[in-house]
Amino acid sequence: MTTEPFALFDAWYAEARASEPNDSNAMALATATADGRPSVRMVLLKGHGPDGFIFYTNLDSRKGGELAENPQVALLFHWKSLRRQIRIEGPVAPVADGVADAYFATRSRDSQLGAWASDQSRPLDSRATFEARFAEMQARFEGRDVPRPPRWSGWRVTPERIEFWQDRAHRLHERTLFVRDGERWTKGLLYP
Template identity: 60%
Template sequence: MTASDASNDPFALFRAWLAEAEATEPNDPNAMCLATTTPDGFPSARMVLLKGLDERGFVFFTNRESRKGGELLANPRAALLFHWKSLRRQIRIEGAIEAVTEAESDAYYATRPRLSRLGAWASQQSRPLDSRATLEAALRDAEQRFPEADIPRPAYWGGFRLLPGHFEFWQDMPFRLHDRRMFDAAPGGGWTMGRAFP
């Protein structure tokens, strides 16, 4: 156990583990599996990138008219899973979902590369696509529509924040006697802590 593992604050422990992953993982240490539910109650999961973290929660961005956007708006509860194979660690996080402010969405959108901003206009995310040529034509149309550097954020594109109510920090251990440390939001504030059998 490292000093960071002794933290009683799940956000501090998450930041410590993420910092270690950023130093060792070759690709996208901020990648996380986002799990939602379909309107008829089936699980639905995909990889997204963590783009913000503060005392409230974990922020990611998407087309809110996409499949995941619709699922989050219909049932604003979700789960995240970070898995860092080289560190033999994972973190599960569960909680409620809220939309980030328009100002937060604008600020992040402005940092995206030009083609990513144009892609937000060109892609009707999650909807059927007849051919790659259709997407490329839509991108050319967006380039003609916005020839300058200033590309406004589409109204349907923005961020969500997961407000955690539960964390599980999982560390691989020899002979599958893994360490599982849990944090649950306490009704009066703060966190209750515990462990689970591997």
């Protein structure tokens, strides 16, 4: 299988990491409910390669529920300063527990504790309630490692379509589309 779309992604991503001032790994994640009601939000890319694109979240969050109900997603990287974007579409599946555990161990301690304290996407009566829960987690895990919460894990998007969009003068943009056909990728151009 050609890895051409992944080599191009790596090149563009490296440029973004060198030039974007904040969160060059930020991507819009579009999900939908089982009946097709869409939702989109920003998440952070935490791993990528020919096997897919990985992000992490609370499994009980709105996005976690939508991913479980309808495991088809779209991703969008938009690097405004580079005048580029990459669109990715495909199915999503949970990462292995070992992969999620290894990534969770690299997060800052406060981020780890926050994952335990947060009921992500659920109503919150006040910021003080969350801060109290965070303090409880600090006390609970004082002096020891913070394990990954059972309701927190990662998802891997296996791309079926990857589009590279490059801005050009007068809206004469350049668009290159890769489509997976079994184990092969076909490459073509799209009108702007």
